[in-house]
Amino acid sequence: MWRYLARTIAQRLLLLIVISMVSHAVIHLAPGEPSQVDPMNPMMKAADIARIRQSFHLDDPLYLQYVHWLRDLLTGELKSFRDGSPVVPRIWGRFLNSLPLFLCTTLIVWTASFPTGIQAALRRGSVYDRSTTLIAYTLISIPGFFLAYLLILGVVRIFHLPVIGLHTFGTEHANGLRRAMDRLWHLVIPSVMAALTGIAVLSRYVRSQMLEVLEQDYVRTARAKGLSEERVVYGHALRNALLPFVTLFGFLLPGLISGSVIFEQIFAWPGLGLLGYEAILSRDFPMILTLNFMAAALTLFGILVSDILYALVDPRIRLE
Amino acid sequence: MSIPVSPRPESLLGASAEVEALGLAETPFQQVWRTFRKDRLAMASLFVLAALFAFALVGKLLTEWWVVFDPATVRLPDKLLPPLSAPSSHLSKALLPPFHLYPLGTDELGRNVLARMLQGAFVSLSVGLVAVSISMAIGIFVGGLAGFYGQRRVLFVSIDTWLMRFTDVVLCFPTFFLILTVVALLPPSIYNIMIVIGITSWMGTARFVRAEFLALREQDFVIAAKALGFSESRIIFRHMVPNAMAPVLVSATIDVARAILTESALSFLGFGVRPPFATWGNILADGRTYIFDAPWLFVIPGSAILVVVLAFNLVGEGLRDAMNPKLRKRAS
Numbered sequence: 001m002w003r004y005l006a007r008t009i010a011q012r013l014l015l016l017i018v019i020s021m022v023s024h025a026v027i028h029l030a031p032g033e034p035s036q037v038d039p040m041n042p043m044m045k046a047a048d049i050a051r052i053r054q055s056f057h058l059d060d061p062l063y064l065q066y067v068h069w070l071r072d073l074l075t076g077e078l079k080s081f082r083d084g085s086p087v088v089p090r091i092w093g094r095f096l097n098s099l100p101l102f103l104c105t106t107l108i109v110w111t112a113s114f115p116t117g118i119q120a121a122l123r124r125g126s127v128y129d130r131s132t133t134l135i136a137y138t139l140i141s142i143p144g145f146f147l148a149y150l151l152i153l154g155v156v157r158i159f160h161l162p163v164i165g166l167h168t169f170g171t172e173h174a175n176g177l178r179r180a181m182d183r184l185w186h187l188v189i190p191s192v193m194a195a196l197t198g199i200a201v202l203s204r205y206v207r208s209q210m211l212e213v214l215e216q217d218y219v220r221t222a223r224a225k226g227l228s229e230e231r232v233v234y235g236h237a238l239r240n241a242l243l244p245f246v247t248l249f250g251f252l253l254p255g256l257i258s259g260s261v262i263f264e265q266i267f268a269w270p271g272l273g274l275l276g277y278e279a280i281l282s283r284d285f286p287m288i289l290t291l292n293f294m295a296a297a298l299t300l301f302g303i304l305v306s307d308i309l310y311a312l313v314d315p316r317i318r319l320e
Numbered sequence: 321m322s323i324p325v326s327p328r329p330e331s332l333l334g335a336s337a338e339v340e341a342l343g344l345a346e347t348p349f350q351q352v353w354r355t356f357r358k359d360r361l362a363m364a365s366l367f368v369l370a371a372l373f374a375f376a377l378v379g380k381l382l383t384e385w386w387v388v389f390d391p392a393t394v395r396l397p398d399k400l401l402p403p404l405s406a407p408s409s410h411l412s413k414a415l416l417p418p419f420h421l422y423p424l425g426t427d428e429l430g431r432n433v434l435a436r437m438l439q440g441a442f443v444s445l446s447v448g449l450v451a452v453s454i455s456m457a458i459g460i461f462v463g464g465l466a467g468f469y470g471q472r473r474v475l476f477v478s479i480d481t482w483l484m485r486f487t488d489v490v491l492c493f494p495t496f497f498l499i500l501t502v503v504a505l506l507p508p509s510i511y512n513i514m515i516v517i518g519i520t521s522w523m524g525t526a527r528f529v530r531a532e533f534l535a536l537r538e539q540d541f542v543i544a545a546k547a548l549g550f551s552e553s554r555i556i557f558r559h560m561v562p563n564a565m566a567p568v569l570v571s572a573t574i575d576v577a578r579a580i581l582t583e584s585a586l587s588f589l590g591f592g593v594r595p596p597f598a599t600w601g602n603i604l605a606d607g608r609t610y611i612f613d614a615p616w617l618f619v620i621p622g623s624a625i626l627v628v629v630l631a632f633n634l635v636g637e638g639l640r641d642a643m644n645p646k647l648r649k650r651a652s
Contacts, residue, residue, distance in 0.1 A: 019489050027501065114500055134361075137637075141577065141629035143584045143601075146622040149608055254494055262494065276497055277589065280504045288501060295494040 008307070012300045019296045020289070023064045027285055029067060057284075069289060082284045089274065091290060093255075097166060098264075098271035100183070102256050104191035116199070117206025121214065122233065128311035132203065139200035148266050151253075162186050164268045190267040194260060200285045202248075209241040216240070244246055246313050250306025257295040355642035362638025368631035376445045379438030386419050391439040391598055395430030400614045404435075404571050425616045427607070429458075433620060440598040440621070447514055447599065448576040454518025456572055459525025460561065462487065463472070466526070467533025468556060484530070491523050499582065503591045510593045514584065514590040517579050524571050532564035566643040573636035584625055600625050 021032040043282065053059050057068050078087040120129045139147075155161050167182050172181070213219065214237050222236045223229075261273035268274075272291065279287035356362060382388045397410040403425040407416055418434050424433040462483050470480030499516050506512045536542055537560075545555045584601030586592045594603045600621045607617030 013493070015485070015489060019492055022489065023493065025497075027505065137630055137633055138626065141581075141627075141633050142626045143581055143588075143622065145608070146583070146589045146604060146618075146625070149611060150622075153611070173479065257494060257497070261500065262588065265589065272437065277500070280501050283505070292494065292497065292501075295497065296492045299492045299494075 003309075008304060012304060016293075016297055016300060020070070020293050021066060022070065023292045023296075024289055025062065027288060028062055028065060063278070065089075069286060072286070073290060073293075078286050078290065079288050080277075080279075080284055082282045082287070087286050087290050090287075091272070091294070094272050094275045097269065098256060098260065098273070100187060101191055101194070101260065101264075101269060101271060104187050105194045105198065106252060108191060108195040109202055112195070113199045113202035117203035118210055118233070118238065120203065120207040121210035124211065129207075136200040138203050139196050144197060144262050145266055147196065148263065151193065152189070152266075161189050163189050166270065189261055190269055192233045192261045193266075205245075205248075209244060210237060210282060213237045213241040243310070243314055246309045249309065250302035250304070251299075253302035253305075254295050254299040256298060257291060263278055324544040335450065337461075352642045356638050358462075359638045359641060360590045362634050364639075365631040365634035365638070368627060369635060372441065372445065372628055372631070375438070379440075380442040383435060383439040383574060389432060389435035391431060391435040391437055393431060393435075395426065397430065398426050399428055399430040400610065400617075401426045401430075402614070403616050403620075424620055425614070426608060427603075427614070427617055433520040433603075433617065436598040436603055437600070437621065437624065440600045440603055443510065443593065443597045444583065444599045444601060444625075445581055447510065447517070447593070448579040448632075450514040451517035451521070451579040452572050452575045454515060455575060456525055457522075458519070459522035460523065460529050460564075460568065463526035463529025463555060464533055464561070464564075467530040467537070468552075470530075470534075480530075480647070487523050487526050490520075493520070495520050496582070496585070499586070500589065500591060503586060508591075508596055513593060515583055521575060521578070525568055528567040528571060529564050531561060532567065536560050536563055552558070570636050570640045570643065573632055573639060577632035577636070580625065580629055580632075600628075 015041050054224075057065055069078070073088075076088055079085065080087050080090065090224070110316045116132055120132050123129050152163050156163060162185060167179065167188055168186075171179060171182050214233075216237075219232060222232045227235075243296070257272045257276065260269075260271060261277050263269070264274040265277060276288065276291045278284075279291065334647060381634075383391055393415060395407070395411055395415050397408050401407075401422055403423060405422055405425065406420055407422065410475070417435075422432055422434070425436060427433055427436070466480045466483040470478060470483075472479050474482060499520055502516045503513060506516075507627045542555060542559055545559050550559075583592060584604055587599065587601035587605035588608075590605075592605060604621040604625065606619065607614070607621060611618045
């Protein structure tokens with residue numbers, strides 16, 4: 001077990017370095033440079049561009065730029081090209097904004113899709129099953145921002161829910177409870193929107209897993225020995241159907257960074273996705289690279305966590 | 321939508337007499353088709369797709385080759401007219417729309433929305449299809465190489481390990497973020513979008529093909545082909561690739577849907593296909609500005625994308641069910 005862990009962690013670290021090299025090369029080799037963001041500006045003289053290029057190390061060979069980036073990242077001195085602010089603290093600040101949205105969305109997705117999926121599997125072929133199937137496919141097929149815009153129109157008129165930003169303007173000095181309530185209130189719509197597609201995908205998956213498990217012999221045995229239907233479904237079938245979902249937990253993590261660009265853009269939510277979007281617009285290479293690096297690290301970490309969880313949950317699997 | 325929903329296909333296959341009567345004479349294609357045909361939802365979607373292809377071809381014909389609908393004609397007096405309205409009397413004769421009618425209204429420049437949708441159908445569809453062809457080509461190549469020549473070693477490590485670790489590397493990139501980065505950095509062009517979507521979505525195909533190849537290698541017919549001394553390329557392309565296509569085809573159908581959605585998301589963020597081309601995605605993204613004044617500019621392309629993507633997804637699911645040997649009772 002420990003040897004397995006040490007070996008995978010070493011492998012993953014190597015993989016992470018390769019990924020950072022590749023993404024560094026891709027971003028630097030693609031046309032378009034930070035010094036060319038504003039080519040029409042008459043105040044930009046050739047000398048200024050040369051100065052910018054020099055201070056960003058853009059004239060150095062590629063491998064040297066990579067070394068610079070990695071060194072600055074590790075010593076915590078990495079500065080944004082755009083405004084010279086340190087990258088890591090800014091990402092941390094945005095991360096704290098993204099986290100509640102991510103947690104809330106995940107919570108909604110996982111609490112809503114299990115009952116829906118299980119019911120659909122139990123009542124297979126019924127009107128309920130067929131209509132949830134169709135709704136799920138519709139939610140998967142609709143462009144996210146199209147649905148969000150349509151729902152915003154209705155929700156704002158009927159429920160007067162706020163749909164922009166983290167908190168109401170001018171409540172910075174209100175007492176703690178009030179501020180917390182205000183933030184929660186702002187969280188409702190973005191997280192429900194972001195959760196809808198997730199619910200559709202996950203509930204389909206729950207349904208097919210349950211269908212598979214319900215046909216197993218041990219479920220028939222449980223029924224035959226006269227257990228209540230409740231016990232059979234939740235005690236025997238569901239527990240076994242849950243296994244693959246442990247893997248899904250691992251794949252959730254990277255969604256923290258890249259999964260929410262569209263929704264953060266719609267709701268003006270200053271999170272990581274929006275940070276990345278702004279960085280891309282301004283060719284802010286250190287920021288883009290660091291975000292990419294963190295997303296890859298989160299993915300690898302997520303896979304590792306799901307491997308370990310799988311071994312913990314399923315006694316048939318042993319990590320060698 | 322009121323498409324009738326059928327019971328799952330496997331429940332219909334209980335009629336074993338029918339299955340037996342059909343016997344061994346069926347080709348695999350016929351077997352799949354027989355199951356697929358019974359999934360009414362998937363069949364309805366197939367008709368939707370056929371209609372879409374027809375719409376796209378007619379659109380290409382009528383907007384570019386024999387210009388009846390000109391999507392680029394600007395008619396400022398007629399801007400933001402609702403669907404089914406007639407042109408105003410201020411227009412010169414040359415600018416009048418066909419049949420003196422705007423069936424889907426006009427946009428903020430007075431362009432005929434139907435003409436733009438007709439042009440956009442072909443572009444949107446080709447973005448999806450070209451992107452998926454690229455990803456399938458890369459996926460089959462990488463997966464096939466890893467599955468067939470996997471045991472050979474290059475630099476002490478087997479080809480299989482190299483290729484699959486490489487696939488893992490690409491899988492670790494946050495896909496949409498990567499697409500966004502590359503599309504933002506590259507010069508704006510519709511071909512770049514197709515290529516980038518293609519390059520970032522081949523990993524699933526590669527894994528499917530590799531798994532199928534590993535299973536097929538041990539099958540009797542492949543061993544027989546080897547014993548007969550067929551060339552490797554013949555074994556791969558005539559014997560193994562066709563047998564590995566089932567999961568690839570399913571994921572390709574669903575990937576077309578995903579590519580169309582990705583294109584519209586890119587348009588929303590301002591990195592989509594640029595103005596001379598209209599796509600459904602950028603008509604929708606531009607329409608959101610007028611959501612209060614001219615809701616049809618938003619609702620029409622949005623619903624069109626929804627219906628088409630839904631149809632691709634349902635056909636994909638129908639194919640998956642029809643090709644799944646667990647669900648399909650073998651005729652033999």
